[in-house]
Amino acid sequence: MSYTCQNCGVTAEESSKLCNPASDMESGNLCGVPADKVCGGNMEQMKYACDACGSVSATSDNLCSPSAIK
Helix, strand or coil, X not given: CCEEECCXXXXXXXXXXXXXXXXXXXXXXCCCCCHHHXXXXXXXXXXXXXXXXXXXXCCHHHCCCEEECC
C-alpha cells in the first residue's frame, strides 16, 4: 500500500516516513501549505512551487499556478 502526505503530496510505501500520511487521499490542491510543513527529508522531492502562494509539491497537478523549481 502506498501513503500520501496530506501536507505536501509526497508518497511513500511506509506511513512512518511521512508527517501526515493518508492511504486514501484524493489528489487535490495543496496551495496554502507552507514549505515548512513538508515532511522531513522530502524537500528534495519537491519539483514545483506555486507562483501564487509559494506552496511546493512533488507534482504540478497539486498547485493552482505551478512553476518548476530550478
